[in-house]
Amino acid sequence: MLHTVNKSPFTNNSLESCLDCVSNGAAVLLIEDGVYGALNGSNVADKVKAAMGKVTVYALSADVKARGVADKVIDGIKLVDYAGFVDLSTENDKVQSWL
Amino acid sequence: MSETKKFLYVNRKAPYGTVYALESLEVVLIGAAFEQDVQLLFMDDGVFQIAKGQDTGESEMKNFSPTYSALGDYDITKMYVDKQSLEERGLTLDDLIPLTYEDEDDDWAEKDSIRLVSRDEIAALMEEQDVVLSF
Numbered sequence: 001m002l003h004t005v006n007k008s009p010f011t012n013n014s015l016e017s018c019l020d021c022v023s024n025g026a027a028v029l030l031i032e033d034g035v036y037g038a039l040n041g042s043n044v045a046d047k048v049k050a051a052m053g054k055v056t057v058y059a060l061s062a063d064v065k066a067r068g069v070a071d072k073v074i075d076g077i078k079l080v081d082y083a084g085f086v087d088l089s090t091e092n093d094k095v096q097s098w099l
Numbered sequence: 100m101s102e103t104k105k106f107l108y109v110n111r112k113a114p115y116g117t118v119y120a121l122e123s124l125e126v127v128l129i130g131a132a133f134e135q136d137v138q139l140l141f142m143d144d145g146v147f148q149i150a151k152g153q154d155t156g157e158s159e160m161k162n163f164s165p166t167y168s169a170l171g172d173y174d175i176t177k178m179y180v181d182k183q184s185l186e187e188r189g190l191t192l193d194d195l196i197p198l199t200y201e202d203e204d205d206d207w208a209e210k211d212s213i214r215l216v217s218r219d220e221i222a223a224l225m226e227e228q229d230v231v232l233s234f
Contacts, residue, residue, distance in 0.1 A: 011113075
């Protein structure tokens with residue numbers, strides 16, 4: 001199953017709720033302001049790193065680059081382009097958008 | 100001569116995700132055009148507005164971050180950044196666009212516009228304004 005998060009983890013608890021509700025093997029895709037959840041060294045980085053033990057975390061490269069944080073992404077988070085977003089949407093049977 | 104007032108623009112939203120950052124910038128330029136004493140505060144996700152290296156090519160949005168570098172030419176020389184907000188986000192001063200102005204009272208020497216401030220300093224900063232605009 002695919003989970004998407006599009007809100008900043010510093011202003012909204014969407015990422016936290018998402019990470020609390022993911023199953024083993026799920027995919028989590030960070031998009032729009034959600035990509036700030038991929039920032040290494042932030043207040044939420046440890047929670048994201050802990051989740052990476054059981055889910056694969058992706059971030060949309062266009063949104064990461066737009067926000068100037070491309071060189072600060074946590075190791076192991078996979079950057080995907082728009083085509084990769086489409087692939088994740090079709091490969092997974094369901095999508096939960098944490099709006 | 101008309102009265103000059105102290106204006107503080109409080110920027111608390113990340114760029115791109117909402118239109119607040121861009122709209123604030125528009126109003127900042129209007130304030131500067133009317134020769135007001137314009138100051139900017141970046142706190143919470145607002146600190147991301149002046150993050151270095153923004154590249155919107157792939158997302159095809161407008162990258163308005165170069166505009167912050169031009170504000171010094173509009174006599175906007177006081178850009179306050181909340182230290183705590185940077186720390187929470189794993190950022191340092193080096194991750195921000197270097198914002199400067201040329202000081203006409205000091206032989207046009209180039210000086211830093213960014214001033215790191217604490218929450219206590221922000222409280223005092225807000226109190227000393229005539230007008231606070233919230234974004």
